[in-house]
Amino acid sequence: MTLPDLEQEEQLEHGKSIISTGNAEIDNKMGGGIPVGSLTLIEGDSHSGKSVLAQQMIWGSLHDGFRVSLFTTENTVRSLMKQMQSLSIDVLDFLLVGFLRVYPMRVARADRRLLQELITAIVKEQERGMEVIFVDAITPVIVVTEETDVLAYFEDCKKLCAQGLTIVNVVHSHALSQDFLVRLTSLCDAHLKLRTEEVGERLVKMMEVAKIRGATKTTGNIVSFEIEPGWGMRIIPLSKAKG
Numbered sequence: 001m002t003l004p005d006l007e008q009e010e011q012l013e014h015g016k017s018i019i020s021t022g023n024a025e026i027d028n029k030m031g032g033g034i035p036v037g038s039l040t041l042i043e044g045d046s047h048s049g050k051s052v053l054a055q056q057m058i059w060g061s062l063h064d065g066f067r068v069s070l071f072t073t074e075n076t077v078r079s080l081m082k083q084m085q086s087l088s089i090d091v092l093d094f095l096l097v098g099f100l101r102v103y104p105m106r107v108a109r110a111d112r113r114l115l116q117e118l119i120t121a122i123v124k125e126q127e128r129g130m131e132v133i134f135v136d137a138i139t140p141v142i143v144v145t146e147e148t149d150v151l152a153y154f155e156d157c158k159k160l161c162a163q164g165l166t167i168v169n170v171v172h173s174h175a176l177s178q179d180f181l182v183r184l185t186s187l188c189d190a191h192l193k194l195r196t197e198e199v200g201e202r203l204v205k206m207m208e209v210a211k212i213r214g215a216t217k218t219t220g221n222i223v224s225f226e227i228e229p230g231w232g233m234r235i236i237p238l239s240k241a242k243g
Ligand SMILES: Nc1ncnc2c1ncn2[C@@H]1O[C@H](COP(=O)(O)OP(=O)(O)OP(=O)(O)O)[C@@H](O)[C@H]1O
Pocket: 044, 045, 046, 047, 048, 049, 050, 051, 052, 053, 074, 083, 086, 087, 137, 172, 227, 228, 229, 230
């Protein structure tokens, strides 16, 4: 997409109702994609592909004309641009024209106030017209926060989603007890579970579409995928994964 195209889109209603990964096959496995106005949880172990999935969704959203803000505890702006370029999901042009805003979060001395600051910052993004918010990852903030305050954060997110904002929180599975995870996911409209499984000699990445409220097709799908430099996420047939 060229910059003049972007300026033109700014004046038009993009009218999209789905957040896409920009990869039709993956969207299809997610029941068409995540509906706008959803609160989503991407959950998984370390290196299971959470950030790459979030980056695919950022790329897909930007190409559909959405304005996207990312709060990241894992990247600087520069390292994120480099990482996304290496996966051929370059978003530098969108960053330069302000369709993408990236906020690296300092969490070395995180305390319970950080989650409150985060929700305040998300509201600010909404006020400046940003439409899709990603938090990758919320884990370092959650681990220093009482469970009731974490639930309150998700409830606040849910209220913003009811006003039309789309919010995707990424979390490491190990940071949450099973009981607490159930409580959190019951608040979310979509829950994508990633894991790495040893299949024979290979380590295979799996995504389970545990829930997508309002999806046009059935959810509950499990897909195996790999991450390829110069390509991004690529679905691989389960039979090949098992072979
Ligand atoms: N640019 C890239 N080129 C090639 N492989 C990559 C690239 N980025 C990620 N990968 C592969 O994908 C895997 C998952 O990466 P990703 O950063 O999405 O995991 P994650 O679940 O976010 O991990 P973490 O919990 O550490 O944040 C990496 O371990 C790596 O093998």
